[in-house]
Amino acid sequence: MPNTPNHMLHMKYWPPGLPTDLHLPTHSVAQNLIDSATRVPDQIAIRFHGVTLTYAEMLSQVERLAGWLQARGVVRGDRVLLYMQNAPQCMIAYYAILRADAAVIPVNPMNRHAELEHLARDTGARIVMCGTELVEHLTPLVTEGLLDHIVAAAYADMTDPAYDIPLFEALQGQSDVLCDGPGVTPFRAALAEGHTPGPITAGAEDLAVIPYSSGTTGNPKGCVHTHASVQATIHGGAAWNPSGEPNAVHLVSLPLFHVTGMQSSMSIPILLGQEMVILTRWNRETACQLIERHRVTRWRNIATMAIDLLNTPGIEGYDLSSLRGIGGGGAAMPEAVADRLHTLTGLDYIEGYGLSETMGGSHINPVHRPKRQCLGIPVINVDSRILDLQTGAELGPNQPGEVIIHAPQVFRGYWQRPEETAEAFVQIDGKAFFRTGDIAQYDEDGYFFMVDRVKRMINASGFKVWPAEVEALMHRHPELTEVCIIGTSDPRRGESVKAIAVRRAGSQVTEAEVIEWCKSEMAAYKCPKEVEFTDSLPKSGAGKVMWRALAENEAKRTRAETV
Missing domain, CATH: 3.40.50.980 (Rossmann fold)
Incomplete structure (x- = not known):
């Protein structure tokens, strides 16, 4: 395909019979x-x-x-x-x-x-x-x-x-x-x-859902989605990964407050008139029982759930043969785990990528030709490209840069934040592209692969933790004057949250007391698992906290402990 633009390479492996453009409802x-x-x-x-x-x-x-x-x-x-x-x-x-x-x-x-x-x-x-x-x-x-x-x-x-x-x-x-x-x-x-x-x-452009996405500027921001943008991933998702088997049954284990859960596990099955088996909290034994008992055919999850399910004691004793589709995202599925899953179920784990700003999946692997540890290819009506971080120039295959997306499911902006909305988009070829802040590259076949996340983001068991948000909350603690949040290596969670904090003069507040306070003020996954007290935080000549130096010191410390 010599005349194919770089950002269209993925059309080589477009799912057979699937339209490249989908007429979306306006209701x-x-x-x-x-x-x-x-x-x-x-x-x-x-x-x-x-x-x-x-x-x-x-x-x-x-x-x-x-x-x-x-x-x-x-x-x-x-x-x-x-x-x-x-x-x-x-x-x-x-x-x-x-x-x-x-x-x-x-x-x-x-x-x-x-x-x-x-x-x-x-x-x-x-x-x-x-x-x-x-x-x-x-x-x-x-x-x-x-x-x-x-x-x-x-x-x-x-x-x-x-x-x-x-x-x-x-x-x-x-x-x-x-x-x-x-x-x-x-x-x-x-x-x-x-x-x-x-x-x-x-109607189509009225408010429908405003999920809040944490970010690098402190308080979470509302991602404004209209009925049109929500319908885009409902109808597009149903077409991309069709549950064509009669009497399809979906296991609902992803949280419904998250865009992937609400779209893939609730709104797509509702569009299709299919059964949903609800799991309130993740439990691997219960998941196995429900799949077996109710002949579940579709299970959308995050990689850590699939890994946990495979580690269920006596997993071979459960009848999981009804499953016809398994997939998810949140983190790359390890090769060895994908092999075990395939051996157990005969299914490929279909990985995808999306954000609150895109109301779910913008990139998903083709069901007929998935690649492992891969974000997939841009789905129906999605134009996704890679930009050079320094110059903003569009890049070709195997060149890492920022993922940008133009699509009907892209949000309309951040709720009541016009300046941040303007900063989140870039104009190319007369179209507005959302700047995801994620670093990826695509191969010669147009498949996208994650290279890095926004530098400060902490990935704790698949949950995105933005240090600036946690810092903003912890600055409300009456016994602390300064706080810097960094990630620290965790063998079970991948990363955990660590706070480097400065006490107020004369304060004797303890690590345990600070952690307990945090638990009352924020979600548990955001709470620091460690609090290290220091007399002062390192700052640049401009007065900015040198979080990178603290993160590098923490990385050196954890590496030394594992040697």
Whole structure:
């Protein structure tokens, strides 16, 4: 293909029969559920610890909850926080918010006070849908006047207590009727009010989902997605990796607050009218049981989940033969693990790449010709290129540079941050490309391979931790004057978070006390596992903390310890 532009090399191995351009719908994402419930009303939509919901039943609850939201004054374009673990109520709440013409603000259930306060202030959301186990973290925001309403759902309410695969122990025995407090309405009470929502008025460019992406500038930033950009990865993903087998069943183990989970494990199956078996928290034995019992055919995950599943004691004793597709991302799948997975299931692990800013996968391996430890190729309607870090020139094969993306699923910008939005895009050939900040290169076949992440990002068990965000939170500690966050080698997690901190004069605060404080203010995966105290942080002539020197010293120390 001598006349093929460098950024089109991947067309050599384009999936047979797949269009290169996809006509995308202009209607609300909520309409996808309505269409499936109309087409296959009696098909099981959700299976959860001995209880099932059909598509008709799921839609009925979505409609009533959407009506409740509108009765509380929610109108098109309003934002609603969704703060739950994986459960039927999480899916119902997600689609109810969209059905009410509002935008979903997905919140990591590990987030705590400081993070929740930022999200409430930044989005202006006045209502939150949450699990009952999380209400205590929200009530201060109601008393402070940041929130008006909390809809609290107990996941156990949608389980069969006698079912032999029980809900995670800490969540058993809860009921939303036992939950009260300022502004709290039990989930089932909201449904029981029986409200009917008005007609859908949200269109293609109305707000749909605003996932928050941490970054190098401190507080997380909202990635503005419209119904059009969300539909792009729903319809594109369904076409790229078709679950053509009859009665496809999806194992939902990825967190639904994350774009990959909400798109690949929820919204694509809902578009197709297929069954979803929900796992609230990752447990490898439970995953094996569910795959075997419910003949799961599709499992989207992160590499660390697949690795953990393969290490399940007695894995050979489970019948996993129903599986027809396994894939994910988050980190490269090690060659040896991919071999073991193939031996066990006969399947290739299909790796992909995406970001909150692209609402899921922008690069995925072709199912018919995947490469290992590879991000894949740009999917339908995606123009992705590599730019030189110094000159900004477009690069060719085997030349590492920054990944840039132009596609219909690219976000519309950072919520209320016009300057950062402008900095995130570059104009090439009359098109706006999103600058991912990730360093990669592609080979002669157009397959992309990760080279490096943004220099400061810490990858702790697949979770992205941005030091600037953790530093911003830790600077609120009354006993600390300065903090620098670095990564430290961890044999189990890959990397862990370490804080280098300066105490206030006269303070005797301990490492354990600082770590405990952090646990109350931020998600556990962001919390430092170590706190090293120092009299001062090294600074450049311009007064900037020399984090790189601290990181290099830490790397030398850990290397010396392993020798």
